[in-house]
Amino acid sequence: MSKYRLDYLDELEAEAIYILREVAGQFEKPALLFSGGKDSITLVHLALKAFRPGKFPFPLVHIDTGHNFEETITYRDEMVARIGEKLIIGHVQDTIDEGKVIEQKGKNASRNPLQTVTLLDTIAKHKFDACIGGARRDEEKARAKERIFSVRDEFGQWDPKRQRPELWDIYNGRIHKGENVRVFPISNWTELDVWNYIRRENIPLPTIYFAHQRDCITRNGQLMAASPFLNMDADDIVEKKNVRFRTVGDMTCTAAVESYAFEIDDIINEIASSKISERGARMDDKVSEAAMEDRKKGGYF
């Protein structure tokens, strides 16, 4: 017996790699959901560590709302070319064109809720039995309750009252036909852990994570990037601001924070001293106390 312990980042990394390899070993057709955000970028880096010099035993899947930040898409395509792995894109626009969902109207219209349908369609089309995602338990109180292997029924629904026991490092990925498992290898990481890891590993990131000048408007007390996708009217005042994004999703639901953090060290300092959580900048979580839980029950990531 000794007091030797792995450093916390090594421990988190080793756990995530272990989980990724369990997915590879247990499933027929897994996929890694890649959103272009820092968490899924971290996942890709971890997958390199888990499987190189071999190929990934899964494709990357991007559910594209069509309302992405341009920088995200540029980054995605460059990264895929660099690592030479397969990318599958599910377009929310296709789901709209097929008449399966209807575009929201009004000032707060967003495609964010629509993407669940595109995700489920993409899973069904490719018969994915496991989807790896970058969600973390520290993000939100419903996520804090979710297993690392989270079983979803045929409709993608999460039933928080009937989660399987999950003991030690033994993950039970057995499912019936039609069901699938959402797997969260970085469940135990905090936002700061992700940033410290990105710094340690020198992982390149899309430029929107760093402070830059951008046209913004203020909505419900939050700074939103002015874009053709945001329904604006005469009351909306466009101002140039120095901002960066803490989390990156659809342009219509991701708020910016004012920031002068140009380097990763600045960002880490900023987050370490921040008094607001990362999800505080997501309009989609502000709807009600159980917004995330309700979305997950409906098949959302």
Place this chain on the structure above:
Amino acid sequence: MDILKFITAGSVDDGKSTLIGRLLYDSEAILLDQLEALHASNRKNDDGSIDLAILTDGLKAEREQGITIDVAYKYFETDKRKFIIADAPGHIQYTRNMVTGASNAALAIILIDARKGVVEQTTRHSFLVSLLQIPQVVVAVNKMDMVDYSEDVFKQIIADFKKLAAKVNLDNVTYIPVSALKGDNIVYPSSKMSWYLGDSLLQHLENVEITIDDSSAHARLPVQWVVRPQTDALHDYRGYAGRVSSGSFKVNDKVTVLPSGFSSTISKIEVYDKQPEEALAGMSVTVHLQDNIDISRGDIIVNSAGQPQLSNVIEADLCWMDTRPLDTSLTYLVQHNTKTIRCKIQEIIYKVNINTLEKDFDEEFKLNDIGRIVIKTAEPLAFDPYQVNKANGGAIIIDSRTNVTVGALMLRQSVE
């Protein structure tokens, strides 16, 4: 910096979630928007103050009923350590969720309501904490504010718990009198209990020592995945990927692959672009062997000088977690490390009566029952007794009709 994983345990309403809420609140680990949500919530304490339990009770049903249903994981750190908290439910119906959280914990905080003392769930959870071999235990006697911060009450509960601890084999117990609601002895020492001279809960958590087993005799590497790039440049590349579950391996170590029994020598250890000389417990690595032997997922690489038991009839402790009782005529699946095979529970040796901690002999194994059984597996398992090596002694039972995890096994010994 290292990470301490701990769990809360104890009976329903003893104040587990409130305690975690208080720990986070007083360590200033709660951010403004979360605090705002706390204030805005309509679940409040009787005196109108904010209810700290809703920080972890994240499900709608939990907030409605005021109880915890499933484990919540919370994260915070101090200058000394990072913490991963699993806030478990106390309700007997959700014992399997408590077991889920407890299985990975290095420390358990067992709460006891100062007014009620040791109750049935205290016994059950203490028994589970012992069975799961959680190395460190804190008994937090909570709601001291409701017993006038009485030292006598605290002492009486210690005396009662010591009797229980002796029966369930718990040692390393630290006792702390607290009030989660008022914040006494959680982060800050209490001014109301000057008779208590020990550490506050947080001080204790920051300083408690955790050890790992890194002896090469217990070196175990369950193979998860074989890396075979099959490109021209890497034609002969064949790496065995997995996480060292216990002990440590070095380059040139003599190893044996089980269950086949073939031996070889480690020629290289890789972690992505690095080639460390040593693979330590907890590390995810890819190892290469000198000889070309057939190895696939489900096999385990061990140090030849310290081999596990290899058997297909094994005595084990079992915690049953399904609403359908255990059926000894049914074929189940057992998952041990990276291997999943068919099995039967061949014999129920006894069940433990949680009230008396005595053995029951002729009963069905139902939800939340704990006892000793003999399992027969379709192929031999390479295991260590859970008592000696947790990482290679735990396994789960899966019901192949539902695919649900229905049992937790702590393997003990081969009975062949």
